[in-house]
Amino acid sequence: MTSRYRFDERQRMIPVDPAGLAARVAASAPDDFAGFRQTGIELMLLGRFEEALDHLDRALELVQAGASDGLGSGEQRRISVWINLGDVYRYQGDVATAEVLYRRAVDAARQCAPVPELLSFAVQHLGKALAEQGRLAEARTLLAEAQHLRIAEGDAELIESTRIALITLEQSPIPLPPTIVALVGPAPTFSDEHEGQSGGVAFVNGGYWMKRGPRAAAEHERFEWLRGRGIRLPEIAAFEAEVLLLADAGAVSLAARGHDYDDAEPDSAVARPADGPSVGTIMGTLLRRLHSIPVDECPFDGRLDVTLAQARRAVLEGLVDAEDFDDDNQARTPEQVLARLRAERPDETDLVVAHGDYTSANVLEGAILLDVGALGVADRYRDLALAARDLGDHHSAEEVAAFFSAYGLDAPDQRRLDYYRLLDELF
Known part of the structure; x- marks a missing residue:
């Protein structure tokens, strides 16, 4: 060697x-x-x-x-x-x-x-x-x-x-690149006492959110492409050597209005804004705006050829947590889910610029969009399915109805909702 x-x-x-x-x-x-x-x-x-x-x-x-x-x-x-x-x-x-x-x-x-x-x-x-x-x-x-x-x-x-x-x-750990150090210092303070627990994100010095690695690079590329297209996004403070630093937007996610709302104090972060729109309304309005961006302008591909290949890799390498499947899929193995996805694959004739992980956790108060690393051209139901499931599980049926109303879809296709919800089991 x-x-x-x-x-x-x-x-x-x-x-x-x-x-x-x-x-x-x-x-x-x-x-x-x-x-x-x-x-x-x-x-x-x-x-x-x-x-x-x-x-x-x-x-x-x-x-x-x-x-x-x-x-x-x-x-x-x-x-x-x-x-x-x-x-x-x-x-x-x-x-x-x-x-x-x-x-x-x-x-x-x-x-x-x-x-x-x-x-x-x-x-x-x-x-x-x-x-x-x-x-x-x-x-x-x-x-x-x-x-x-x-x-x-x-x-x-x-x-x-x-x-x-x-x-x-x-x-160790791996030193931060100079551009990042210039903002957070050589020995920044990392906190895990915050809302953002997913997506490999860390809260730094009480004012920044940091991601690193290929997923951070993918997200940075998509943030840059989205700017100027009518979507509110967090400010990029710095990006170097696959380290992405976002300025804290000073707002909690819409997920904070979930199950804890009834028990929240009036001034709690999870309390509903006095005169603001509902979670479903905000999410439906924002998603309609995102999906209105012309597909031919988007350089990122999130269609089934890409996502099913990614799903196959995750299954083969044993990276899928079957214990986290939805209740109606608990009896299935990742291999069985993948086989069903292949067998029931729908046509992709209704393409949009899709977020790829559209849930209330990824939208801040003020309709600020987060976690765009999976954004790409895909069937609109990739987003609709995850949003409907999230709102139903963590908010209410009324919020699901408000979401589809704000989005402008009177009769969603249940088969496509089911298919893309199943696809998400492998991610």
Whole structure:
């Protein structure tokens, strides 16, 4: 490994000869588990993350299909691919997804037939992911375990890798880029005592919202495109190196008017504005405005070819939480949901610029739109289904009726509402 790769300051492998590696990848024609896995790893090192995921997913499919190539048991190969997939997500900045995959690999490696080297890899990679999130105590414990395993095995190169990881541990979490530091300082205060608990967002210094990674980059791109198109958006304070900093808009989300409304104090954040429109009315009016933007102006694609491919990847990689399914889908597995989505796929003849995750949590008081990372051209029912479900579950049937009235739809298509609500189970 040392002849082909070296480690950067974050303990990630990078190729010594990227041009040579690219040529080798271009000439490759994988047709078995080993080939798809190796090519996937090399694509990751070249920064071609989507292609890397495609190849590693194919390797995982071959394992699940029972293909054999003499490279260890099926469970051992599955664990190795989980680690590799975790690396791809971590390298592109999605550390949360990487942690899920690494933890699964660690748990499985502890339970299957003892393979100390495989366990040490799983443990070390999980330790790095935790270090990048600033969870240093957990990271030290895991890296110390990896070091113990590797010393027992006697592999000098792996021992050195873990030693360096322990030395560099205090450099985590990943430093913020200069543009962000100029606004929040070198040691900002992160708070988790706030309403925004989803979407990988952190409240910083009491005045900013921060996201980082490829999802933050996607959201920044869409925010920039939406500006000037009649939609109220939060102010972008800064964006650099896939770190997005939004200025706090000084308003709570419409979700705050949900179940807690009846018990709220008169001046509580969840109290209904005295003379303002209802949640359903605000959401319907705003969505009608968004859906009126000409489709041919939108460069982002959220149609079923794209979303079903994303859903398939999430199912294959085990990233779908079936316990979070709606009540009427609790008896289904993610695989069954995906099969049904494919079998019942509707025509897409009514395309709009869709938000992709349109709920009351993603609209602030004052009709300010949030979390636009999934925005793209899609059937209008992608948004209508999620909004109707959210309003019905967390507000009232009256708010659902107000939503459709404000949107201007008298008789929504129940079949399409059901289909896009089912699709959301896999996201």
